Amino acid sequence: MTREKGSICVGIDLGGTSVQVGLVTLEGKLVVCEQFPTLVERGHEAIIDEMAQRAVQLWEKEGFSADSIRGVGVGSPGPLDPETGIVLVTPNLKWENVPLKAMLVDRLSMQVAVDNDAVSATFGEWWVGAGKPYRDVVGLTLGTGVGGGIVLNGHIHHGFQGIGGHIGHMVIKAEGRLCPCGNKGCLEAYASGTAIAERTHEALAGDEATVLRRLDQPLTARTVYEAALKGDPLAHRIFDRTAFYLAVGINNILNILNPQAVVIMGAVANAGELLFHPLLSHLEKMAFARIYQETQILQGRLGEKAGVVGAAGLIARPLDGMMG
Numbered sequence: 001m002t003r004e005k006g007s008i009c010v011g012i013d014l015g016g017t018s019v020q021v022g023l024v025t026l027e028g029k030l031v032v033c034e035q036f037p038t039l040v041e042r043g044h045e046a047i048i049d050e051m052a053q054r055a056v057q058l059w060e061k062e063g064f065s066a067d068s069i070r071g072v073g074v075g076s077p078g079p080l081d082p083e084t085g086i087v088l089v090t091p092n093l094k095w096e097n098v099p100l101k102a103m104l105v106d107r108l109s110m111q112v113a114v115d116n117d118a119v120s121a122t123f124g125e126w127w128v129g130a131g132k133p134y135r136d137v138v139g140l141t142l143g144t145g146v147g148g149g150i151v152l153n154g155h156i157h158h159g160f161q162g163i164g165g166h167i168g169h170m171v172i173k174a175e176g177r178l179c180p181c182g183n184k185g186c187l188e189a190y191a192s193g194t195a196i197a198e199r200t201h202e203a204l205a206g207d208e209a210t211v212l213r214r215l216d217q218p219l220t221a222r223t224v225y226e227a228a229l230k231g232d233p234l235a236h237r238i239f240d241r242t243a244f245y246l247a248v249g250i251n252n253i254l255n256i257l258n259p260q261a262v263v264i265m266g267a268v269a270n271a272g273e274l275l276f277h278p279l280l281s282h283l284e285k286m287a288f289a290r291i292y293q294e295t296q297i298l299q300g301r302l303g304e305k306a307g308v309v310g311a312a313g314l315i316a317r318p319l320d321g322m323m324g
C-alpha cells in the first residue's frame with residue numbers, strides 16, 4: 001500500500017441512520033470502511049465533529065499520516081449546493097442551511113468536496129463500478145427514498161443551481177400517490193422501499209391470497225421480497241408493478257438523455273432478477289427499439305459502498321466531479 005503524499009482519499013456517506021467512512025486509493029480501490037450510527041438528535045455540529053474525528057481515527061489506525069490524505073469527499077442527503085457545500089435542507093437529518101463543507105475544512109484543514117448522496121453513488125459506479133465502461137451513466141438509488149445522479153460525457157451534471165438529477169421526483173403518474181416532497185405521482189412514491197411497503201399494506205385490504213396478512217413481523221420491502229421469492233402472488237404483483245413504474249421513469253430518462261447505461265442501486269436493487277426481469281420486459285414494450293437494444297440497464301456493483309467510493313472519487317477525480 002502506497003503511503004505517498006496525497007495518495008489516499010477519504011469518502012464519507014452520510015445517511016439518516018448511519019454514516020460510513022472509508023479510505024479509497026486514487027484508482028478507486030476501497031482500502032477500509034467503517035460505519036457508525038447517525039445520532040440525529042444531537043444536531044449537526046456533533047455529527048460533523050464525529051465525522052471528522054472518525055476519519056482521522058481511521059487513517060491513523062491504518063497507518064496513514066495526514067500528509068498522505070488528499071482530501072475528504074462527502075455524499076450527503078440533499079438538496080445541497082455542491083459548489084459551496086451547503087446542505088440546504090434534509091428532512092431525515094433535520095438540517096437546514098448547514099455549511100457542511102466549510103465545517104469539515106475547519107476541522108480537518110484539508111480540501112473537502114460535498115455532493116448529493118445519490119450523485120456520489122452514481123459517480124462511484126461510473127468510476128469503478130457497473131458504469132465503468134461508459135461515458136454517459138444515469139444512476140438511481142432505490143432505498144428509503146429514490147435518489148438520482150447523472151454523469152454525462154464523464155462529468156457529473158449538476159444543473160445551474162447544483163440540484164439537478166433528482167430523478168426520484170420525476171412525476172410518472174399525474175396526480176398519483178403523494179410523495180414525501182409534497183408533490184403527487186413522483187417515482188419515489190412508487191419505487192422506494194417505503195413505497196413498496198405502503199403499496200403492499202394497501203393491497204392487503206383486498207381479498208387477494210397472500211402470506212403477508214399473517215406476518216408476525218413489520219411489513220417492509222424486504223418481507224415483500226421474501227414472500228415473492230416463495231411464490232406469493234400478491235408480493236409478485238407488487239414487484240411487477242414496481243418494475244412497471246420504474247420502467248416508465250427509466251423510459252423518460254432514456255428518451256431525454258439517451259445515456260449508454262442506467263445503473264440501479266440501493267437496497268431495493270438487491271431484489272435482483274425479481275425486479276430486473278419484469279423491468280426489462282416492461283421497458284422493452286415502452287422504449288424505442290433502437291434505444292432498448294443498445295442501452296445497458298444494470299444493477300450496481302459496489303453495493304452499499306458506492307456512496308463512499310463515489311464521495312472519495314469527488315476528491316480523486318475533481319475535474320469529472322465538479323464540472324457540468
Ligand SMILES: [Zn+2]
Nearest residue numbers: 169179181186
Ligand atoms: Zn417527490
